[in-house]
Amino acid sequence: MIIAPSASTNAPQKDYQHIQVRPLTGALGAEVFGVKVNNLSAAELTEIKQALADHGVIFFREQTLSIEEQEAFTLNFGDFGIDPYVPGIEGHPHVLRLVKEADESTGYVFGGAWHSDWSFQQSPPSFTILYGHDIPEYGGDTLFANLYQAYDMLSPEMQRVCESLNVIHSARLGYAPASSGIHSLYENMEVIASEDAMDIQVHPMVVKHPVTGRKLLYITGVYSIGIEGMHQDEADALLNFLKAQIEHPINTCRFRWQQGSIAMWDNRCALHLPMGDYHGSRREMFRTTVAGSTPIAANG
Template identity: 50%
Template sequence: MSANPFFFARPPVATSNRPVASAHFNIRPITGALGAEITGINVATAGAPAIADLRAALIRHQVVVIRGQALDPAALEQVTLRLGSFGHDPYIRPMPGFSNVLRLLKEADERHPDVFAEAWHSDWSFLDTPPAFTLLYGHDVPDWGGDTMFASQIRAFEALSPAMVRLLEPLKGIHSARRAYAPAARSLMADRLPNMDIVVSESAMATQLHPIIRTHPESGARALYVSPSYTIGIDGFIEQEAQALLGYLFQISVDPRFTCRVRWEQGSLTIWDNRSVMHLPIGDYHGARREMYRTTVAGTEPVLEPCPD
């Protein structure tokens, strides 16, 4: 092994981000790990075969960015329903007249540079059935800044040693919304996110157990399923043990080798698979306005399937 202190062993990568051609749109991978930009499709009018190809690309690349769309909240709802039924979005009031669309808004004159959900997470993992997909549409975006980062939890899982996998397989993470949405956060949210319609609640103190490794229900791939935002412990572990192990998993889960970065343009629709990625909105656009429309597609209970013999 090299004596170079910056050398690290590269684990074998079992999957590829190489695109599969579609007759309905053009596709270009973003990085070697995950993500793809898609052009040449209007998601509001595309036929069923094109939507089927789009869903397949989403499962394969984990994040897809579809440029040049013109979607109002009603159209975004219709596009969402082409991928599945609406997911449940707690703790944020939806837009008036659109019960399944959230408006993520930061005005240019806000005092604090904070942005909504600026920490690595998989959406609503504290629910018993977290969403499968999230759709986020750029209605009004800054000229620069406000990118979103994504990290492949499939790639992170592939980097684990066999011994670590054996340790993690029977373990369940404790997920909770308490850090963001419990009553103690009320004044902080009101001060730092004044244009987000957030509803804090005692229900955010509840916990939900999910496997630390989950099996993707469509691709069969295994992925890590923990996040610094919502995973507060490990079932059966004392806090010091849990935080030591989770600290390592949080670190490897966002290794730069397993990430991509999406730059927003007005009219971009980004869809990601919460079953295989985490994401991080970047709050580097203080003094600029950013307005996004967001929906989710319902998912299923996270499970870990046994490896085939």
């Protein structure tokens, strides 16, 4: 049984002076209005960073970005992240082109499972920025889930249990050579399988966000494959319970893309899931990430 939160964790903030912020749900997510991200003042940028900390994921409408402008916007938040297994576009190695053409033979979409970007790295990316360049008439929404609220909804005793555990992260389910059959379904994207996808990285199950100081449940969907010190069936039972908590509708928001939309999310406190319900239509996005730091245990 999922215990609903006692109050909204995504309440509107009243202290923005240079942008307008409208929350999407009681769990997370907000739309930001009144700015063009390719021409930001210092005050607007400061408040965008605050909105991202307040809401976990933020969205902009009616933006027009060149590749160079997306790179420049990204660098406002830190250095570029390292993106393995998927090469960047020519001349812009830190920009990934995520495309599904209308004539592809299957409905399979890249990244089509709940996840936080590259959590199998020692220092996963802090933020991801996704720009909608060509959007289908309908379908292709993206869902987001709140890792703060997922932790808060646990009982105090379960919180203590989780704080004592470490999670095993790996890219093996998506990028190991055994997954090359899946890669063939990406008819217009290059995905490079590698033996190093079998490597593991251990992170605390409960971490403290480096900006907000809040505790969160750092279980990252498909990349969280085990729990240190547990048999696999034991780990699967607990992880499946906690993943259901994270992915429950009460803990999510859903973003409807339009041409020129931007989504920017904090990988440290939010998971995401792209919907593949637009087979027969074209969707083209450009993605960048911002370098992050090694997750630190909440009780460390």
